[in-house]
Amino acid sequence: MxxxxxxxxxxxxxxxxxxxxxxxxxxxxxxxxxxxxxxxxxxxxxxxANLPFEQAFAPLLSEAxxxxxxxxxxxxxxxxxxxxxxxxxxxxxxxxxxxxxxxxxxGFAIDRAVIGIGARFSAKDENSEWRAVVADYISLYTAETFAGPAPSRDDQAAQLAGLDEKLGLSLSPEVVSLPGIDLKRALLLQYDGKPLAQIAYLDPETGPMALCIVRSDTGRKAPDLESRKGMSVIYWSNETHAFMLIGRIPVDRMKELGEDVSRRLSA
Structure with missing residues (x-):
């Protein structure tokens, strides 16, 4: 105590x-x-925050x-x-x-999870709040969480296709790839009653990273930077979705990666 x-x-x-x-x-x-x-x-x-930790990590515990x-x-x-x-x-x-x-x-990985927030937030605070919750969640990951070989291109495409239907996007391994960083898994989560995509990566130098996407009607916002839970975050939004890339990677490198993937997602 x-x-x-x-x-x-x-x-x-x-x-x-x-x-x-x-x-x-x-x-x-x-x-x-x-x-x-x-x-x-x-x-x-x-x-x-009302985080259903048991449901979120049930697959992890079942594999232990x-x-x-x-x-x-x-x-x-x-x-x-x-x-x-x-x-x-x-x-x-x-x-x-x-x-x-x-x-x-x-060192076991999570296959599917749920993040929930019981409280309701105003539109102007929505993006800040979901980033805070995601950062709390990502901070639990270690390099061992995503140990093992990266999935094949076909497996990655299949996982991303499962997110497209829920989010109204068209994602491909090429669109969400990060140079020099392995794409490990695409997860479907939930935030405040809305589907949330989490595309997980493993950087060989700094560990886990994630690109997260949620539906949002708060309007277009150019990429911006912040720090959460000791991790670098670059975030942006368009008319229909909000995005964030998060990891323990230097800010300059995070800015470069985020702006690159942002351009590809907007193409």
């Missing part, structure tokens, strides 16, 4: 939101919120070797629960995040 000099983890903050902490643990979180503005902002974000996963979880010190009585499997998001962390260490 946290002390005066320790920032609470997302796991502890989520447990606080769910009412799963003891009175002493909850008091420490409350003190941290009062003393540290970043803790207060993080707690507000987690309270506002149960004996190895059980051994890893057994090594995690047990924590006293503020609630009495039996708890259904994965009823606690804190317990689920522990299993998820073990699975990610084992």
């Amino acid at each position: 946290t002390t005066k000099h320790t920032i609470p983890s997302d796991e502890d903050l989520t447990a606080f939101i769910d009412g799963e902490l003891t009175d002493e643990e909850a008091a420490r979180i409350e003190a941290g919120v009062k003393e540290d503005e970043s803790v207060a902002e993080r707690l507000e974000f987690l309270a506002r 070797p149960r004996e190895k996963l059980a051994a890893m979880l057994a090594a995690i010190p047990a924590q006293l629960s503020a609630r009495s009585g039996p708890t259904p499997a994965f009823a606690s998001r804190r317990r689920f995040l522990g299993a998820l962390a073990a699975s990610l260490v084992a």
Whole structure:
């Protein structure tokens, strides 16, 4: 648990939101919120976001070797629960995040996932909010997440075709390729009730990257840069869609890659 000099983890903050902490643990979180503005902002974000982590990572967990996963979880010190009585499997998001962390260490990839936001945002904030949620999600990826050979061109085309119908786009491996960076997987997710495409890459030097696309009616916007979760982001939009390219790659290189793929998507 946290002390005066320790920032609470997302796991502890989520447990606080769910009412799963003891009175002493909850008091420490409350003190941290009062003393540290970043803790207060993080707690507000987690309270506002309703991320279905269990559904999102279900394929990952189903592929994990149960004996190895059980051994890893057994090594995690047990924590006293503020609630009495039996708890259904994965009823606690804190317990689920522990299993998820073990699975990610084992290096398994996600095949399909869902990102959801319970709150509704105004149109002017829509693009900023979806980028924040995606950045949180992408920050979970490691190079091991996408270990293994890149799919063939035909497999890539088939995965991208599955996104076209939902997003009203015509994507091809050539259009979304990044020079010198392997395209690993095209995923269909969901944000705020709308389909979201996530095209995942693995840069040999800096690790995972993703090109994400969602329907948007906020209007055309030229490419711009920002930083989220320690990653570089270039984002832009047209009349029908919003786009973002995100990864732990230097800003200058990200700008070059984003502007290149933006031109191809607009052609």
